[in-house]
Amino acid sequence: MSDEPSIQSLPRIGDPAPDFTAVTTQGEIKFSEWQGDSWTVMFSHPADFTPVCSTELTEFGKRSKEFAELNTKLIGISVDSIHSHLAWEQNLQQILDVKLPYPMIADSTRAVSELYGMIHPGESATVTVRALFIIDPKRKIRTIIYYPLNVGRNVDEVKRALIALQTTDANGVACPVNWQPGEKVIVPPPKTDKEVEERLSNDSYEKLDFYLCKKEL
Numbered sequence: 001m002s003d004e005p006s007i008q009s010l011p012r013i014g015d016p017a018p019d020f021t022a023v024t025t026q027g028e029i030k031f032s033e034w035q036g037d038s039w040t041v042m043f044s045h046p047a048d049f050t051p052v053c054s055t056e057l058t059e060f061g062k063r064s065k066e067f068a069e070l071n072t073k074l075i076g077i078s079v080d081s082i083h084s085h086l087a088w089e090q091n092l093q094q095i096l097d098v099k100l101p102y103p104m105i106a107d108s109t110r111a112v113s114e115l116y117g118m119i120h121p122g123e124s125a126t127v128t129v130r131a132l133f134i135i136d137p138k139r140k141i142r143t144i145i146y147y148p149l150n151v152g153r154n155v156d157e158v159k160r161a162l163i164a165l166q167t168t169d170a171n172g173v174a175c176p177v178n179w180q181p182g183e184k185v186i187v188p189p190p191k192t193d194k195e196v197e198e199r200l201s202n203d204s205y206e207k208l209d210f211y212l213c214k215k216e217l
């Protein structure tokens with residue numbers, strides 16, 4: 001067998017989110033209908049009844065209202081069976097006192113995992129890595145984050161990226177490194193001499209150079 005990585009077509013940022021039907025802990029869904037007009041954060045975990053996954057899924061559970069306030073639905077996925085998901089949910093409620101309010105896809109055929117490129121054979125040939133997709137209401141993939149099996153994700157960063165996307169969409173701006181909601185945003189670079197002059201004469205901007213200007217929202 002060759003050591004070359006297999007070339008698989010993976011969804012990329014800007015691509016339409018592939019649609020699918022799947023069995024979940026909240027019944028069968030057609031993804032596009034379930035999503036409706038919301039943003040979605042879809043995240044895969046390697047396996048039920050494992051420690052890091054338990055911390056991640058309960059953290060998303062505890063904070064699901066914060067995502068709902070951002071018009072965002074959460075949905076989990078792994079290749080475990082629906083029976084395993086249901087039993088794990090009960091167990092998490094017993095040991096950590098957290099009820100998972102979002103659906104979890106039981107992708108035992110790996111159909112959805114393959115569609116979204118969540119199986120990375122160099123990391124594991126059998127289970128999904130920690131993949132996370134932020135999908136906008138037009139069902140376009142806007143952010144993709146991959147983490148390995150042994151490192152848990154940062155829910156604060158997922159929420160920050162989501163708010164940054166919503167802020168850039170609403171205001172036609174960009175968000176700088178380590179940006180937090182409420183901080184200044186980046187004014188997109190000028191495209192014409194006139195735009196350069198306009199920004200240089202705008203006293204409300206923080207001007208570091210003509211191409212690097214920040215403003216309050």
Ligand code: BEZ
Pocket residue numbers: 046047050051052053054149150
């Ligand atoms: C975990 O969630 O702890 C885990 C799952 C799969 C591989 C390694 C760690």
